[in-house]
Amino acid sequence: MLGTLVVAHRDRELVVSSAHQRCVLALLLLEADRVVSVDRLVDVLWSDDEVPKTARNVVQGCVSGLRRLLAADPGVRLAHQPPGYRLVVDPERVDLHRFRALRGQPGDGGDRAAVLRQALDLWRGEPLADVAAPGLAAVKQTLVESRLSTLEDYADLELRAGRHGGLVHELTSAAAEHPLRERLHGLLMRALHRAGRPGDALKVFQDIRVALSTELGVDPSAELRRLHGQVLRTDPELDPPTRAAVGSAAVGSVGVGSARVGAVGTGAVGVGSVGMGAVGVVPRQLPPDPAGFTGRGDELAGLTATLDARAREGKTVVISAIGGAGGIGKTWLVLHWAHRHADRFPDGQLFVDLRGFSPEGQPMTPTVATRGFLDALGVEVGRIPLDPHAQTALFRTLVADKRLLVVLDNAFDAAQVTPLLPGSGSCTVLVTSRDKLPGLIIGHGAHHVPLDVLGAAAARDLLVNRLGAARVAAEPAAVDELIALCGGFPLALSIVAGRAHTRPRFSLAAIAAELRVSGIDALDDGDPAASLPAVLSWSYRALSPEQARVLALLATAPGPHTSLPAAASLCGLPPGRTTAVLRSLERASLLTVDPAGRHRMHDLIRHYAAERAEHDVTAGDRSAALRRVVDFYLHTAHAGDRLLNPVASSVELDPAVPGCRPQPLSDDAAALDWFDTEHPCLLAAHHAAVAEGLHQVVWKLAKVLETFHRRRSRLHDSVTLWRAAHAAAGHLGDPVVRTVTHRHLGGALARTGRPADALDHLHQAAAVADRIGDAPNLAVAHLALAWALEQRGDDREALEHTAQALGLYRRLGNPVREAMALNGMGWYAARLGHYDDARGHCEAALLLNRRHRHRDGEAGTLDSLAYIDHHTGRHEASVARYREALEIFRELDDVYQIADSLDHIGLPHAALGQHDEARSAWREALRMYRAQRRDDDAERVRGRLAALDAGPEQDR
Structure with a gap:
């Protein structure tokens, strides 16, 4: 096999x-x-x-x-x-x-x-x-067990049918390999007796009696001893059945296990009562069904479906491993499901808290748990062997073929669980743990059930169940805030509900305010079992020093998530080591990993870990970690910006601090994807740099994010970053930095519809650049001034500033920037109605852009030429030019320019009577403008759509 x-x-x-x-x-x-x-x-x-x-x-x-x-x-x-x-x-x-x-x-x-x-x-x-392979050792044992149980079932069926001749050799070989397996030896004894070899049958009994005594310290089962007596006295019951009896025999009526009434299994031979002092004991160890249980419909249905599917597949042991953070509701789920399905386990339910994560500190040993199970199954104290392995073997013998539920709660790891798993039979095992127990999943085919926080509806139901519908309905805003502050954590919600229940005169708003101010400390009720900080501390104590340090640093990292490369820089560890530690934290249910590989932490866990960072990680280590991760974002963003806009002026960066490993980005598509994914972290890193007084980082991060912010139309983020950058420039005393921050802040303000404020900053940028003889920045300032003046409606002055920029770029020998200025000349000339001049400037710009493969500039110039065509009556040519521009902007994924070009292309479509095409373009432009919060642009397009919709109706 x-x-x-x-x-x-x-x-x-x-x-x-x-x-x-x-x-x-x-x-x-x-x-x-x-x-x-x-x-x-x-x-x-x-x-x-x-x-x-x-x-x-x-x-x-x-x-x-x-x-x-x-x-x-x-x-x-x-x-x-x-x-x-x-x-x-x-x-x-x-x-x-x-x-x-x-x-x-x-x-x-x-x-x-x-x-x-x-x-x-x-x-x-x-x-x-x-x-x-280490992870497949348990799988091998499971396969061996499956083959043996199948052989036993086959032999039992053959003996019932009177076909014993071909069994002796195969059963003898298997019994030699497995000298403690009573059912197998019983079948071999029966086959030998029917083959006319009673002496050999008796020897088989003596062999297993010696083996059981030596290895386990127990005697053979009552059933096996009964079979031994039957062989000694040549009991006719052992004779082969008649043909009629074969046809009418009921399953389970023949074999060593025939005395077991009501046993359910895959075969009739069993040893379910070996060593038991109280025959028929049915354990009922489940704690009570949790009061007010709510939600988890998918998980409950999944457990039932798994049990049904495994039964159909003929699996002997069904194992479900329920994993999740402390306080997430694993035990509640298991107990609720177990009580709802108790009728499916007529042979009883065993339950043990393995104390894997608990105030006692040390997890329960498997030996102690096994001894408890043997007691629950009615085994006399004097018949329990001393050797732990023998106890495990006895437990598995007792539960073989029983329909029994075994709940192993709060397990530490797979090694603690494995000795408690039944070896065969129709048992179902439910395991809960903060560890994901990959050993059970891989080695024993366990069904993994990850638990996450409750959704808003289930969280509200929990509060209703505890506090009553009237009290919850009376303060809807406070309830919403409580649910948000608890983040769907069942234990946190239960603590809040308990506090509200014991303080009926307190408003829910007051309790929410307490939680808002005190944070996770407000969820500490003194009782370790009902205190979220205490519950989380048990997980934290189980971590190694390295794991605890990484968790604490991750809690202080900027942003809502942390990628593997960012985490490696944050912790100053090699990527391979970082991967191993992060995986261990994920297994411990302290982190989650989304499909893109970003590591996230629940807010309450983050707050707890951040508090631990204050105590367990030195201020110097925390500061160095923050600088490494901020440098990671700065240097990676710098590389990404160079890919997105290789012709833009770049900033010079100091080498990354030791331990920082910037993430390589292969091309502009990868860069844009990285910016999209990491943008919340980049904003958080910028905020952290401001708080730490890292003035150089503050303005440089704003600079390397500028192209991305423009393409994604993140206009307000751009204003925020450049305001902070301009403040940082005041601390640096560098006039070039002041010019850059004035200019970019002015441009950001102009794009958000504040031309007056924009012009003030842009004039200052031009003045400083002119005073220090900074021609490149002076030229860019003139172009930015032209843009802001256009927003104010002053196209003539805008044309003059663009002409000054064109002269400077020609003297500087910068053909790409020259093309940008030429396009600006053509655009403003066209807006002033000088279409021939406009077309000449734009065609010259298009030639330069294509020669130097500047796709962004090429698309912008095509848009300008399309505008000129439309206003000179060449509407079909205008549509063609706009489509070319749109194709490039879509290729660049520049949503700001895509929206503008869609707005523009609607005009020649309408002029050509292509109303459906115009309507489609304007509707898409309207959607994008609204998403980009460009309210004035959205209102203009909405008016165009209204006029277009009104026109055809009047025509009809």
Whole structure:
């Protein structure tokens, strides 16, 4: 079974020489036709403390090699599907999945036996024999267990049918490999007795009796002892059934387990009462159903669906791992589901708090938990073996084939849980943990159920359940604020509700104000179980010093999220090490990772971690971390700006501080995507630089964000940053910086409809540049003055400033900027009605822009030429020019200019009577103007649409 990585269950083998490739292929085969994430592949290949820096590269290399090996088979394809890979193959071609399908087929008697025989014939040696991976060790054991239980079921069916001749050899071999398996030995005894070998049957009993005594310190079960007595006295009950009896025998009526009334399992032979002092004990250990439980409909339905699906697949143990932060409601979910479905577990429910994260500090050992389970199952104290492994084996023996629910609450890690898992039978196991328990997911096929915060509706329902609908309805604004401040955290909401319930005279607004002022401290009720800071502290205490430092620094990082490259600079760690630490924090449910790889922290966790940073991280370390991450954003943004606008004047940056690793950006599309993603963090980094008095960083960040802000029409963000930059320039005493900040602040004000304020700054920029002989900045100031004067309606003076800029650029020998000024000359000439001059200037500008491959300038000039064509009656040519301009602006993803060109192209469309085209362009322009908060432009286009809609109606 996957011993040589069989891809076509009996007729085709794929032998892979690379150890890593074998491991990757094994997991992909185990999860055939399902996506396996890269993180999961890494977890399988290496333990947490051994993950190399090149782990992802190794996985990618394995995938590439496997693709080459699989290329010859058209029925198998290895596809990349974020966040990992999917082996696209018919499960019928994979021996393991064919085995499971056969194992899960319904039926009884001879037909069922024949199907199980087919399943067993798929096995050829030890499963995954040539696969050595830490994360697959438990999978191997699970596969062995599945094969053994199938063999036992098959043998039981054959014995019922009187077909014992072919069983002895196979059962003898299996019993030798598994000397403690009572059901297997009982079946072998029955087969030997019917084969006329009672002496050998008795020897089998003696062998297992000695093995159980030596290894586990227990005697054989009552059922096995009963079978031994039957062999000794040649009990006729052991004789093969008659043909009539075979046809009428009920499932479970024959075998070692025949004395167990009501046992439910895949076969009749069982050892469910071994060592029990109180036969028939049914444990009912579930704590009460949480009062006022609300929400989680999808998660509850998912748990039920998983149980149903696993039952259909014939899985023996159903494990669901419920993960999430402390206080997120994991235990509430499990208990509510368990009480709703208690009838599905007639053999009882076991529950234990493993104290993985608790005030006691030390998690419960599996041995203590197992001993509690044995007590609950009625095992006499004197019959409980001393050896922990023997106790685990006894527990698994007792629950074999029982329909039992096992709830393992508050687990620390998979190692604590694994010894408590039933080995076979029809048990269901629910595990809750702040750790994501990848070992259970990979090694035991656990179904992962991640819990997030409650939505607004569920949060409101929780408050209604605790406080009553009338009190909640009386203060809707306060309730909204409480829900927002608690961020959907169930424990936080419950604490708030409890406080309001015990203070009936307090308004909810007063409680909200307390929470608003005191933050997370307001959620500390003294009782550790009902205090969010205390609950979070248990997770924090479980972290290593390195993990705690990284969590604390992330809480102080600027912005709502942190990418891996930013986190590496923040913490001053190599990327590989940063990845390992972030993954451990994610496993601990203290961080979440979105599909784009950004790490986020719930606000309440962030507040707690930030408080820990004040105590546990020195001020010097916090300051150095902030400087590294601010430098990361500055240097990466600088590189991105150069890609977006290579012809713009650039700022000179000092080298990045030690430990800062700016993120490489491959091209302008990657740069624009990075700016879009990281913009909230860039604004936060700028704010942090202002607070820290990093004046050079303040104005330079504003400068490198300018192109992005213009393309994305983030006009008000631009004003905010340039106001701060202008204030920072006052501390630096550098006249060039003062010129730049005056000019950009003036331009930002002009674009937001404040030409008077803009002109004041722009005149100062020109004056300073003229005084210090800074010709490049003086030329740019003249162009900016022209733009602001246009907003005021003074096109003639705008033309004069543009002419001065043109002269300066020609003397400076800057052809790209010369083209910009020429286009400005043409634009203002056209607005003044001098169309021939305008066309000449613009055609010269277009030639220069195309010669120097300045796409932005080319699009702007095409827009100007289209304007000239429209106003000289060449409407078709105008539409064509506007379309060319729009194509380039869309290519550049410049939403500011796209909106303007859509506004403009509507005019020649309307002049040509193309009303549908005009309407479509103006509607899109209106939507974009509104999104960009360009209210005056939006109102103008709305008027054009109204006039257009009115005209055709009058015509009709």
